[in-house]
Amino acid sequence: MKIRSIDDVTRPVEYLSPLDEYLGKMIRRWAEEEVIPNRRRYDEDWRDHRIIEPAFRKLMGEMGLQRMLFPEDLGGWGMGHSDYIGTGACRMFEEIARADSAMAVAFGVVFWPLVMICCEPHVNRRLCEEFAPMFCRTTEAVFAANAMTEPQGGADIENMEILGGSTIRTTAVLDGDEWVINGHKLWPTNSGGVSSLFSVICTTDPGVNDPEAFAFIFVPAHFPGVTQGGPYEKAGMAADKNGDIWFENVRVPSWYRAHGPGLDYMYFKEVISMGNLGSIAFVSGALMNVYERMYDFVTEHRYAGRLLREHDAVAGALADFAADLEVIRICAYQYARMLDRPDIYGPRWSDQLVAKGRAYKYFACDRAMADLARLMNLMESYGADRDWDIEKHWRDLKIVQLWMGGKQLCQMEVARWFFECETL
Ligand SMILES: Cc1cc2nc3c(=O)[nH]c(=O)nc-3n(C[C@H](O)[C@H](O)[C@H](O)COP(=O)(O)OP(=O)(O)OC[C@H]3O[C@@H](n4cnc5c(N)ncnc54)[C@H](O)[C@@H]3O)c2cc1C
Incomplete structure (x- = not known):
């Protein structure tokens, strides 16, 4: 038992x-x-x-x-x-x-x-x-979706400290008491025809590195001028649809902008912190199931007449995985607590909390990828067998590693904050 x-x-x-x-x-x-x-x-x-x-x-x-x-x-x-x-x-x-x-x-x-x-x-x-x-x-x-990424790149749009929104090409122009939005976004979670409401990251002054030009504007999906493409076919994560969205002379009331010049930019960094918290928790949750499934696997399968888990080499790999799972889960809750206690850790949109969230996210993804590769080796053919679910988590967690600027943006922001790099 x-x-x-x-x-x-x-x-x-x-x-x-x-x-x-x-x-x-x-x-x-x-x-x-x-x-x-x-x-x-x-x-x-x-x-x-x-x-x-x-x-x-x-x-x-x-x-x-x-x-x-x-x-x-x-x-x-x-x-x-x-x-x-x-x-x-x-x-x-x-x-x-x-x-x-x-x-x-x-x-x-x-x-x-x-x-x-x-x-x-x-x-x-x-x-x-x-x-x-x-x-x-x-x-x-x-469903709702947060549309940041554009065809020319997603990471640059999130890289606000250095690029300050200067690469955003989706424009918002004030015309009387309405914003007129034009642009093309891609990849948002819950696009592909799923969402009823978008937040759209726009610029009011294309090409400038100026927090005041960064605009976070709500756009209901049924408004005239909004077109969505069908979902992309990905390696995994089928329950999340991702696709293209085009905004062509879309008109929304001026008060659909979340907070206004400067404040949209500042509070958007909190959206990034929350995205990183989510990513770490997705890794931690999926790894919990990997633990359950691996427990069963090494308790059912034998090598040379002994249960797999009773072999030194197997136990070593299981221990490395368990150690990572412990640390990743603690890390997820510690970061969550840091976001919940601005009185101790400062505001959720601070550069410090954004950078630390990126650090924990890429640490969790890197460890998960290394662990899953080792565990699949232990399982041999069953590592590729859908019945054991490990290959599913491996495909899905690889995707977590790729989004929100991938690993490189995380590394740059972490180095920038901890080592005060000036040119990254
Ligand atoms: C399943 C899934 C869900 C997603 N959900 C959303 C969503 O909800 N909303 C949304 O807007 N987007 C979403 N995305 C898009 C995702 O966030 C972007 O793909 C990601 O930010 C990277 O952008 P990009 O693919 O355009 O690559 P690019 O930004 O073009 O990056 C290209 C290369 O440059 C590297 N790079 C970037 N910045 C630096 C740097 N400063 N220094 C060195 N190298 C760097 C990158 O790591 C990468 O190797 C999602 C993607 C997936 C797969």
Whole structure:
């Protein structure tokens, strides 16, 4: 009989969200009933989401999790006012990613644009009122997307400290009391026809390195001039659709800009911090499932008559994986706590917290890739067998390593902050 479980992997229980146990149990039950039994068929469902969509509907619409950031008086759960946004998100993302990390990113990105307007200390009440009904008055799953990446490059747009938005080509021009938006975005999670609402990273003065020109503007997907392409076919992560979006003379009210000159740029760095927290939690959650599956594998399979786990060489690789899993999980919760306690660690949009999030994200991805490669070697042919799910997590976590500027942008920002590099 198994004595150890994923719940024995350490997390700092003394500072968890009061909702941690409730949310954790609720999502674990959903994952075990709705996702894990079906997930091996997800790869073939990448275009249509016929199998995937009902699980999203249950989690987000019927269980209501898509409402959580909005204020309670607007039909939400009020979590935008909570001191546990980071630790609460970390638990939810882990539990979903244990079943399917693409579902975790598709779920997490719903909140990515909303962080800008629903979270203290920068709530934009008018925009909350505008968009709350879209998410709170339905039991259907409603998605949002954060459109940053453009054809000429995604990393440069996130590299704000050095490039200050100077490479953004999507323009926003004020015409009376409306913004007129033109541009082409690609790759956003929840594009490919899924989202009802976009946040669009624009410039009001193309080519300048000026925080005031950086604009974060909300665009409902059904507005005239918005066109979406179909989803790309990727190595994995079928539950996350990614594609092109074109904005052609799209008109939105001027107050759809999140906060205005300078402030959009500043608070957008918090969106980056939250994206890195999500990425670390997706890795930690998927690795929890790798632990469960590997436990079974080395307990069922034998070599030279002895269980695999009883061989020194195998035990060494298992120990290296367990050590990484411990550190990555602790790291995810520590970063979450740092984002939850601005009174101790400073604002979530500080260059320090952005750089540290990038450090933890690329550390977690690098370790996961190395561990999965070693574990698949131990499994020999079964490493490639879908029945064991390890190859799924390997494909999915490689993708986590690639997004948000890939590894190079992470390295540059970490070196820049810790070593005060001046030219990177
Ligand atoms: C599944 C998935 C989900 C995604 N979700 C989103 C989303 O929600 N929203 C969104 O806007 N985008 C999203 N993306 C896009 C992703 O964030 C970008 O692909 C990523 O930021 C890199 O941009 P790029 O592919 O254009 O590469 P480029 O920016 O063109 O980078 C090219 C190369 O230059 C390197 N590089 C970049 N900066 C530096 C530097 N400072 N120093 C040295 N080398 C550097 C890069 O590492 C890379 O090797 C997603 C991508 C995937 C695969």
